Amino acid sequence: MKIVAICGAGIGTSEILRVNAVRALERLGIDAEVTATDAASVGASAADAQVILTSSELVSAIGRTNADVVVIENYFDLDEITAKLELAVG
Amino acid sequence: MTSTPPSLEQLPDPAIVLRATAADWRSAIRVAAGAFEASGLADESYGDRMIALVEEYGPYIVIAPGLAMAHARPGPDVHRAGMVLVTLAEPVAFGHAHNDPVSVVLGLAATEADQHVAAVAALANVFNDETLVPALAAATSKDEVRSLLGATSAE
Numbered sequence: 063m064k065i066v067a068i069c070g071a072g073i074g075t076s077e078i079l080r081v082n083a084v085r086a087l088e089r090l091g092i093d094a095e096v097t098a099t100d101a102a103s104v105g106a107s108a109a110d111a112q113v114i115l116t117s118s119e120l121v122s123a124i125g126r127t128n129a130d131v132v133v134i135e136n137y138f139d140l141d142e143i144t145a146k147l148e149l150a151v152g
Numbered sequence: 153m154t155s156t157p158p159s160l161e162q163l164p165d166p167a168i169v170l171r172a173t174a175a176d177w178r179s180a181i182r183v184a185a186g187a188f189e190a191s192g193l194a195d196e197s198y199g200d201r202m203i204a205l206v207e208e209y210g211p212y213i214v215i216a217p218g219l220a221m222a223h224a225r226p227g228p229d230v231h232r233a234g235m236v237l238v239t240l241a242e243p244v245a246f247g248h249a250h251n252d253p254v255s256v257v258l259g260l261a262a263t264e265a266d267q268h269v270a271a272v273a274a275l276a277n278v279f280n281d282e283t284l285v286p287a288l289a290a291a292t293s294k295d296e297v298r299s300l301l302g303a304t305s306a307e
Contacts, residue, residue: 069212070205070209070212070213071207071223071224071225071228072203073223073225073262074213074221074260074272075212075213075221075223075258076213077272077273077276078215078221078272078275078276078279078285079215080173081272081273081276082276082280091161092305095257100225101209109276116212117209117212117215119209119210119212120209120210120212123209125278135249135251136215136216136250136251136274137215137216138215138216138219138279138280138282139216146279
């Protein structure tokens with residue numbers, strides 16, 4: 063399974079989301095590759111992803127995708143990230 | 153990775169601004185830009201680029217209640233990778249649906265795209281404690297800020 067975390071610049075918030083998504087997946091016992099990238103290059107890097115993690119503001123920047131787009135409100139809330147990932151991949 | 157940004161609990165004095173007055177989100181980011189400049193990390197134009205990122209993509213940089221992570225892509229106006237921390241005397245709205253108003257602005261700068269990885273992973277460790285943002289917002293000294301960041305990251 064491949065999961066991509068998206069942010070605007072690709073240097074900050076997507077990495078926080080990536081780190082906490084890895085922790086959430088460990089809790090769930092799910093083995094997945096999680097990468098971080100910016101909205102401009104999401105087309106290429108998320109082409110084969112099952113799940114895209116991002117903020118509600120960035121959903122429109124992602125464009126058309128076959129992946130489940132999961133919107134995270136609090137990037138530091140492991141419970142929220144875990145629950146939403148469980149729904150998306152469980 | 154050519155250099156490692158300073159860790160959070162080692163933030164130097166010029167990188168910390170306490171109880172700043174900001175009328176709106178742009179001026180809050182300008183305060184962070186001033187701290188980048190005072191620390192020798194980036195030129196003032198980095199502030200314009202941090203603001204432009206929000207104008208382009210919206211207030212997604214407000215990644216947790218009360219916390220905005222101001223940043224922009226690496227560029228010639230960034231001299232060294234690093235972070236600054238600004239607390240606001242009065243919280244300001246960034247227009248985020250869930251995490252407004254913002255009382256703490258954490259600024260990040262990088263000279264290479266992949267430079268932040270280690271430092272940002274450390275941030276995730278520290279800020280996963282939901283009591284940290286309100287505690288930082290209430291801090292009255294720079295030592296208190298460093299102590300809060302250090303104490304939390306040591307858990």
